[in-house]
Amino acid sequence: MQLGSLRQLTLGSFLVALIPLIALLWQSQSDLAKVGQMTRIETRYVVNVVGLMQKLDGAVVDLERSIRQFAVLKSKAVAELSDNAISQFIAAKESLCLVIEAGTTCERLEKQVRQIKGYRQIDDQLLLNAYLASINNSVSDMRSDVDVAIQKRLDIQREDLNAMQAKQAWSTAMLVSVSLLLILLGSQLIVNPVKKLKQIIRILAHQKGELPPISTQAPKELIGVERDLHWLNDRLQQLEHIRTALLRHAAHELKTPLASIKEGCSLLSENVVGELNTQQKEVLSLLASSTQRLNTLVEKLLDYNLLLQQAQPKFSLANPNTLVNDCLEDYALALQERDVIVDIQTDQVWVDEELYRRILDNLVSNAVAHGAVGRPINVSIYIRDNDAILDVANRGKRIPQEKVSTLFEPFTRGDEPRNDNVIGTGLGLSIVSDCARLMHGDVAVVDVDYADVCFRVTIPQQEK
Numbered sequence: 192m193q194l195g196s197l198r199q200l201t202l203g204s205f206l207v208a209l210i211p212l213i214a215l216l217w218q219s220q221s222d223l224a225k226v227g228q229m230t231r232i233e234t235r236y237v238v239n240v241v242g243l244m245q246k247l248d249g250a251v252v253d254l255e256r257s258i259r260q261f262a263v264l265k266s267k268a269v270a271e272l273s274d275n276a277i278s279q280f281i282a283a284k285e286s287l288c289l290v291i292e293a294g295t296t297c298e299r300l301e302k303q304v305r306q307i308k309g310y311r312q313i314d315d316q317l318l319l320n321a322y323l324a325s326i327n328n329s330v331s332d333m334r335s336d337v338d339v340a341i342q343k344r345l346d347i348q349r350e351d352l353n354a355m356q357a358k359q360a361w362s363t364a365m366l367v368s369v370s371l372l373l374i375l376l377g378s379q380l381i382v383n384p385v386k387k388l389k390q391i392i393r394i395l396a397h398q399k400g401e402l403p404p405i406s407t408q409a410p411k412e413l414i415g416v417e418r419d420l421h422w423l424n425d426r427l428q429q430l431e432h433i434r435t436a437l438l439r440h441a442a443h444e445l446k447t448p449l450a451s452i453k454e455g456c457s458l459l460s461e462n463v464v465g466e467l468n469t470q471q472k473e474v475l476s477l478l479a480s481s482t483q484r485l486n487t488l489v490e491k492l493l494d495y496n497l498l499l500q501q502a503q504p505k506f507s508l509a510n511p512n513t514l515v516n517d518c519l520e521d522y523a524l525a526l527q528e529r530d531v532i533v534d535i536q537t538d539q540v541w542v543d544e545e546l547y548r549r550i551l552d553n554l555v556s557n558a559v560a561h562g563a564v565g566r567p568i569n570v571s572i573y574i575r576d577n578d579a580i581l582d583v584a585n586r587g588k589r590i591p592q593e594k595v596s597t598l599f600e601p602f603t604r605g606d607e608p609r610n611d612n613v614i615g616t617g618l619g620l621s622i623v624s625d626c627a628r629l630m631h632g633d634v635a636v637v638d639v640d641y642a643d644v645c646f647r648v649t650i651p652q653q654e655k
Contacts, residue, residue, distance in 0.1 A: 200410050204377025211366040218362055222355050233348050237341055243287040244337045250280035251330045255323050258310050262319060270311065277308060287333065291340040300329045384409035391420045449489065452482050504543035504629045511535050511572045518551040525559045529568055536573040541652045546626040553619040554583035554646050563587040569642055579650045584642035595636050599624035
């Protein structure tokens with residue numbers, strides 16, 4: 192199954208990740224509406240209860256005043272006012288008892304109202320005062336019941352709010368987690384193919400291992416890039432085979448005529464076919480020199496072709512003193528007019544001896560060819576941070592910084608003429624770089640205070 196385009200996948204993942212957040216927003220709005228409705232109900236209840244309590248307080252004051260007036264005046268008009276005050280008190284009491292849970296106080300007030308209704312027949316002032324005092328006490332108790340009822344409703348509201356808050360927190364955590372999971376899932380659908388592309392690029396760069404199969408579950412743009420990289424890998428392999436075959440056949444085909452030319456030059460120089468005059472000897476000398484230069488180029492090509500075919504190095508503990516001495520012996524003639532300062536600070540290095548010897552040969556050859564005539568060459572080998580460091584330095588013209596980046600590419604030659612007047616192949620430093628890479632190391636041009644040019648080869652010593 193192939194996913195849609197990268198844009199569709201990104202937008203789809205974004206919209207899917209928004210669904211839990213939209214649900215959370217809707218739930219928050221719903222809970223907020225419930226809280227608002229609850230607040231309105233409770234506010235209306237409190238205002239209603241307080242208003243009824245105030246009405247009851249006013250009714251009991253009117254009741255007491257009118258009854259006391261009747262006890263003094265004993266008039267019919269005052270009696271009617273008292274009856275009206277009793278009726279208003281009863282109405283206020285019943286309204287309040289309907290909205291709060293105060294059964295005991297309401298029953299007591301009901302009994303006290305029945306007693307006070309017979310105020311016309313009460314001649315004892317003390318008894319009348321007792322009835323009115325008991326009603327006032329009951330109204331005070333009713334006020335306490337109102338406070339308790341309001342506090343109870345507030346406690347219930349607080350519990351509901353706490354429960355709603357806990358539910359909101361739980362829902363928020365769950366929906367945000369779901370949203371994050373969806374975001375991670377969507378990102379993985381993009382990141383995994385990108386990681387695979389990086390893996391393919393690394394394999395192409397190092398030419399190690401087989402490419403993974405083309406993905407089936409990835410955005411079609413990334414699948415297209417994978418197909419292009421697979422095609423590029425096939426093309427690179429074809430070009431590599433062509434290059435290897437070309438180098439092998441070219442070098443092999445050149446060897447035979449070169450051997451014939453060298454043999455012919457040798458016969459001519461030995462006067463086998465007759466005595467040569469001065470001009471003929473000069474031509475023969477040029478011909479022999481060109482033949483030798485061509486033979487050197489062919490050997491470099493063969494060496495480079497052999498290096499390309501070597502896939503894995505063969506590590507062993509090697510003696511750096513032996514490797515350096517053997518190399519310097521091979522260049523004894525070229526080094527007759529130069530001093531070589533050797534500084535070896537370790538007894539053994541963990542390297543591929545053949546690859547390490549090629550590095551030494553090419554770096555010393557480069558120092559001889561491009562270093563200042565009559566000036567010393569430094570060769571140092573030491574261990575630093577579990578790496579074997581090889582420094583080959585010479586005096587002479589410094590390498591421009593802008594040319595350092597291409598210095599180790601194949602067939603790249605320097606602009607300055609060589610000391611031996613030989614046209615180089617441009618493979619020496621490339622071979623050094625490839626040999627170091629095969630041993631998991633690298634080569635670089637570094638600045639040192641004792642020479643103008645210094646090539647540093649670093650080889651890890653994990654197995655030492």
